Amino acid sequence: MIDSFLYADWDEPPEGMDFELPYGLALSRVGRLVEALRLCEAPGDAKAWAMAQELYLLAPAIINVLLNYRICVEFGLIVHPTEYIDFTRKPGCVVRYLPETKAQALELFQDGITLARGALRLAPGIPEAMDAFIARLPPALKDFLYTSKRDKYTWRASEPARVAALASAVRKGSAGQADAAGGRPALAVGAAHGAIMPGLLLAEYLDCPLWFVRFSMFKRKDAEPVLSSVDERVIAEAGQRGMVLAFDEDCASGLTLRTLVDRLSPLAPSLRSASIIRHATSSFSPDFSGKTWWD
Numbered sequence: 074m075i076d077s078f079l080y081a082d083w084d085e086p087p088e089g090m091d092f093e094l095p096y097g098l099a100l101s102r103v104g105r106l107v108e109a110l111r112l113c114e115a116p117g118d119a120k121a122w123a124m125a126q127e128l129y130l131l132a133p134a135i136i137n138v139l140l141n142y143r144i145c146v147e148f149g150l151i152v153h154p155t156e157y158i159d160f161t162r163k164p165g166c167v168v169r170y171l172p173e174t175k176a177q178a179l180e181l182f183q184d185g186i187t188l189a190r191g192a193l194r195l196a197p198g199i200p201e202a203m204d205a206f207i208a209r210l211p212p213a214l215k216d217f218l219y220t221s222k223r224d225k226y227t228w229r230a231s232e233p234a235r236v237a238a239l240a241s242a243v244r245k246g247s248a249g250q251a252d253a254a255g256g257r258p259a260l261a262v263g264a265a266h267g268a269i270m271p272g273l274l275l276a277e278y279l280d281c282p283l284w285f286v287r288f289s290m291f292k293r294k295d296a297e298p299v300l301s302s303v304d305e306r307v308i309a310e311a312g313q314r315g316m317v318l319a320f321d322e323d324c325a326s327g328l329t330l331r332t333l334v335d336r337l338s339p340l341a342p343s344l345r346s347a348s349i350i351r352h353a354t355s356s357f358s359p360d361f362s363g364k365t366w367w368d
Contacts, residue, residue, distance in 0.1 A: 075194075103134075147302075193274060319337050323348060351365050
């Protein structure tokens with residue numbers, strides 16, 4: 074597991090968090106890093122730590138780009154080669170995607186989550202699986218320019234110890250909050266994009282299915298969670314099986330998480346909320362948190 078090799082200053086994001094890379098190259102690099110780290114013995118050395126940090130920073134790209142692609146296809150929007158869809162602008166031309174294209178976009182997204190989780194587990198066969206995955210991508214996605222920016226809030230919330238603390242709180246649950254499996258969610262739903270990096274670890278610690286919906290109030294100016302009929306179906310089906318955990322990496326004002334909970338609650342009666350970091354001054358108190366941050 075990657076957390077055995079992650080040693081960093083978790084208060085200040087590294088310079089390596091700032092990068093641009095074509096999507097196909099990012100995926101290929103993930104495969105090579107997993108291959109190299111599998112040859113290392115934990116806790117490793119400085120070289121292994123650097124590779125692990127690079128892998129941790131790259132893994133969210135797998136899901137980020139596919140989520141944007143799936144949204145564009147499901148809402149009939151044009152896929153831009155370098156930019157995520159901006160819902161503050163008029164959508165412009167509507168594209169009528171074939172049912173096969175929509176099915177492919179969903180399958181790629183689901184497989185991307187599986188691959189990203191496998192990469193953080195340092196699972197065997199990831200390099201080969203990544204190469205096969207790249208071969209399935211539409212040409213426009215291979216060349217999509219993925220951009221990552223330094224973000225202290227996402228980085229602080231991605232510290233494995235803090236993510237593990239949240240997972241422990243969820244597993245323990247409390248009266249009326251934990252499901253029959255002892256706090257294991259039927260589905261964890263993260264607010265992308267910030268929750269992707271810690272969310273991958275959280276799902277591994279909880280050993281539960283994982284999903285992401287586009288909702289970035291401050292970075293992407295989303296007014297509300299972007300949910301397609303597919304998202305609604307996936308969340309509603311999970312809600313019938315047990316507890317659905319809606320989470321964000323950082324609960325500062327509390328507006329993002331509160332809005333996400335309000336949107337998802339009708340779909341999942343047993344919805345619970347969580348954040349890795351909750352600021353003490355937040356107006357919203359999630360059901361679970363990993364750390365309370367005193368500003």
